[in-house]
Amino acid sequence: MNKPVLIVVGQTPPPYNGQAKMIQQLLDGIHEDIDVIHIRMAYSDSIVAAGKFGWGKIAHLISLIRQTRAALTKHPHAVLYYPPASPNWLPVLRDIVFLTFVRRKETRTLFHFHSGGLGDWLSHHPVVRWVGRKAFLRPDLAIELGASCPRDGLSLNAKQTVIVPNGVDIPVLHKEFDETASSNLKILYVGIHTESKGLFDLLETARELKLKDVQFELHTVGLWYDKGEEQAFAEKRSAYALSSEVRCLGELTGEQLWEQYAWADVFFFPTHYPWETCGIVQFEAMAYGLPIIATDWPGPRDVVVQGETGLLVPPQNVQAMAEAIKRLALDPGERIRMGKQGLARYHAEYTATKFRRRMRTALGKLAERTI
Numbered sequence: 001m002n003k004p005v006l007i008v009v010g011q012t013p014p015p016y017n018g019q020a021k022m023i024q025q026l027l028d029g030i031h032e033d034i035d036v037i038h039i040r041m042a043y044s045d046s047i048v049a050a051g052k053f054g055w056g057k058i059a060h061l062i063s064l065i066r067q068t069r070a071a072l073t074k075h076p077h078a079v080l081y082y083p084p085a086s087p088n089w090l091p092v093l094r095d096i097v098f099l100t101f102v103r104r105k106e107t108r109t110l111f112h113f114h115s116g117g118l119g120d121w122l123s124h125h126p127v128v129r130w131v132g133r134k135a136f137l138r139p140d141l142a143i144e145l146g147a148s149c150p151r152d153g154l155s156l157n158a159k160q161t162v163i164v165p166n167g168v169d170i171p172v173l174h175k176e177f178d179e180t181a182s183s184n185l186k187i188l189y190v191g192i193h194t195e196s197k198g199l200f201d202l203l204e205t206a207r208e209l210k211l212k213d214v215q216f217e218l219h220t221v222g223l224w225y226d227k228g229e230e231q232a233f234a235e236k237r238s239a240y241a242l243s244s245e246v247r248c249l250g251e252l253t254g255e256q257l258w259e260q261y262a263w264a265d266v267f268f269f270p271t272h273y274p275w276e277t278c279g280i281v282q283f284e285a286m287a288y289g290l291p292i293i294a295t296d297w298p299g300p301r302d303v304v305v306q307g308e309t310g311l312l313v314p315p316q317n318v319q320a321m322a323e324a325i326k327r328l329a330l331d332p333g334e335r336i337r338m339g340k341q342g343l344a345r346y347h348a349e350y351t352a353t354k355f356r357r358r359m360r361t362a363l364g365k366l367a368e369r370t371i
Contacts, residue, residue: 206246
């Protein structure tokens with residue numbers, strides 16, 4: 001029996017964001033069961049260029065349409081896999097153009113919502129929803145990343161919706177659990193640097209920690225999305241006299257990134273990003289046995305088990321964030337306990353093997369036979 005065909009239109013690294021990494025994980029893990037045709041989306045080679053206009057992106061959009069239409073003509077029974085962009089004007093209009101030209105009545109379509117909130121955004125823009133009805137409505141399958149994430153499948157009238165959390169294999173460097181009290185708590189943030197990811201809350205939290213006489217170092221890893229925000233952050237850090245405690249290391253990959261996780265005692269994820277889903281940086285932290293202090297927000301709410309693998313705090317509540325970090329600074333035993341439970345949860349729920357198994361089950365719902 002011929003294997004089912006999956007046409008994957010999606011980004012793979014670079015850039016090294018969660019969506020690109022997870023599409024690469026998918027491609028690496030299902031080719032034995034499925035004939036995969038990968039049409040690489042390459043609008044941006046950097047996270048900071050994503051969602052911004054460029055003339056080259058128009059040419060690339062036309063190329064993607066041509067390639068995808070040709071693949072669907074050659075394989076009319078294939079499943080089209082597509083990750084809708086975050087709900088911002090340019091990416092949504094781009095997706096409408098692409099999907100309107102490639103989706104046919106007989107095409108089985110799978111939307112994988114790495115970024116959430118499209119359905120709700122379209123409900124607030126009825127004209128765009130009407131224009132994009134052929135593009136977005138009635139996919140055969142919608143994959144969402146967590147129960148707390150936006151219900152995009154329901155909003156877009158998907159025929160089926162399943163939850164498949166992300167999962168990655170992390171090359172863990174040597175890591176010891178040291179239960180002795182540390183005189184200098186090491187805190188790590190990894191991700192895009194922007195206000196909605198909580199970077200200014202992070203800085204205000206650092207200021208509160210210093211006022212509370214908590215000794216700490218805080219490293220951030222990632223690129224700034226906006227030069228103005230980067231400048232404002234640097235000015236505030238200087239005004240708060242935090243230049244020695246808070247260091248922005250820029251984008252790190254490979255062993256340099258893993259060394260930061262091995263260095264840290266606590267992972268801090270203060271996001272209030274409107275389209276947050278299931279950031280894989282949390283799994284990277286769990287793989288290194290780090291307790292997570294995160295906002296009680298869609299995405300982290302699915303990953304962090306309150307009081308067991310970390311602490312959830314109200315979004316943009318700097319006092320609560322500082323108190324949570326101080327609590328773990330003063331109680332290394334609790335910090336280690338949470339880290340170990342997070343490590344066990346990572347191995348049970350969030351590995352690449354678990355992710356691929358769940359994806360095979362989801363894809364089996366669209367294939368002519370079980371994958």
